[in-house]
Amino acid sequence: MEVDVVVVGGGAMGSAAAWQLARRGRSVVLLEQFEQGHHIGASHGATRNFNMAYAEGDYLDLVTEAKDLWDELEGATGMQLLDLVGLVNHGNVRRLRDVRSSHAERGIESHFLPATEAAERWRGMNFRGDVLVVPGSGRVRAADALLALRHAAEAHGARFEYSTPARDIRVEGDRAVVVIDSGEITARRVVVTAGAWTSKLLGSTVPLPRLVVTQEQPAHFTPLDDSLTWPSFNHNPDPDDPRDAYWYGPVYGMLTPGEGIKAGWHGVGPVTDPDGRSFTPEPVQLEALVRYVREWLPGVDAESAAPMSCTYTSTANEDFVLDRFGPVVVGAGFSGHGFKFTPAVGRVLADLADGGGAPARFTARR
Template structure:
């Protein structure tokens, strides 16, 4: 017998939980299915911290950032959990990108300033700077693990049903609804079928195979990334969150941007952006190559005098990236998809949940910047 619901959300990471929370808070019946246990390490949402980074010049991202900050604060108030740490963000390296982000943020009234390399180095002696730096006072970190727990607590409080150990095998859309075949760990009989008026897929690295033949998605590349926490040489050194936008010259040996942030109790997180090997998310090594490890250590040695380069605690996570780095947010028939967050989506989580819930309920379409047509798909 089929189990009916208004909305079925597939994927219990940050985006799925935020969507379920939004839908449930509006009075819809919502069931969320997640294949793995809470706070599992196989996807992209786990870990203690994420960059709360507003160093963008595209209005679509800045709109999401402003909305997300407001919604994070509302979730903090509801769950009585501190989710944001606004110690600031410093962005440096590519002066053109720095200037463009500065101008866009100033136009929106954001609290930003431009610092010389000497000024930045005096303020943050644990880091080295070459060229000017953009400081954003209204940025910092999201406490990611706390955020997942708060989103789930709120979703359940509003009536959402969260089920773990549920692997979706197939989605069969029709004109008015969708049938979903699920294999359930620990359930007698194993296989069950659910029927939903609408299905929202926020399945991270598993999105493309799940929607194969149903929605024409842009290319979604799954990579395994390996940032690491490094120990500060002194507890007295102040740390901002940071973006280092490495230009091709004279720093060609580090051919990727770097991001990072202080992670309370763990050190300072440092990682290259989108350098990992393409992987099957079900067949990962959970280990960086020796070459990747050596390159990250060398980078920390050169650019972070306040960190011990011989103290890395390695992390493993997946990126699911579009070629452009833009997200995919759209609806086709009874299916809404949120995918391709490309390593920079977490800070926008509650705003993306709102966008996906609006789309799933037919209230509005996502911003054109993120829709399938903008990716050349449909």
């Protein structure tokens, strides 16, 4: 079989790349090693934060583009994908002032509230210092987004093949060959968006930076009062306050309708092999998360923790890898903060497949 592009990995990023490529008229086959809707990688679950609280211009440009593309995808599929309930950011106010300054330069709406006013508005949460509110943020309906991306890609002729692992990728001149159980597929480009399996699949084929796979262990907590309003949130420890010394790292969270308030440490789970995960929470980290919830989220039952499991595949600086090596395009290292950018990342990967470039921050060889 011969096609223009094979996409290896059918999570959010691969599905977005397939959509962007197919709408350009490319013949696209997407290969996903597991069944549709599996819970083994990084794209499953009902919700993710849609967070515009970045200070870096290239990330702000990418997330602004992503917002427009999420809206376009909603229009194309008739599915609601964003709930712009607002997002609050607190802790480490010095960093938040940088974010606010970058927002002001780009005309992104955000503002500070004093802790007392924020606590009055969001009674399920506690605050210690000034809070940066971003009204145009909120959450992405992640599971629905995967379906929407697939439907949009298939509407332009892309073919999604589930339970079809790529066994090998060979570079032959200016083309690539993907080996699957039923044979081989030759393509002008191969886009690899294999998440935690990226390094295993590519080996030494391309010079990637070190990608560390961790098993992350957020949990859902039951709200005590269904009348409370919940924004999405990010909370960074204050480096100057000893009361935060027990924290493992930053905390993120959001309301997941029907499941409760999701909260988790960011990027501190145990290093794991994606083919040998335990799927069970690390007990000391979970105990610390429950303590955090008890202290900072009075609107939930801290003892109701229902842990879940996902993977992060992280670079040392948490910047993504979006690059091309001959006929092989790689999207990797999304470091637990990539989902909000999904449709814009798909556009960048499609550009790379078509011979274009990516922002310098995301090239593996910078």
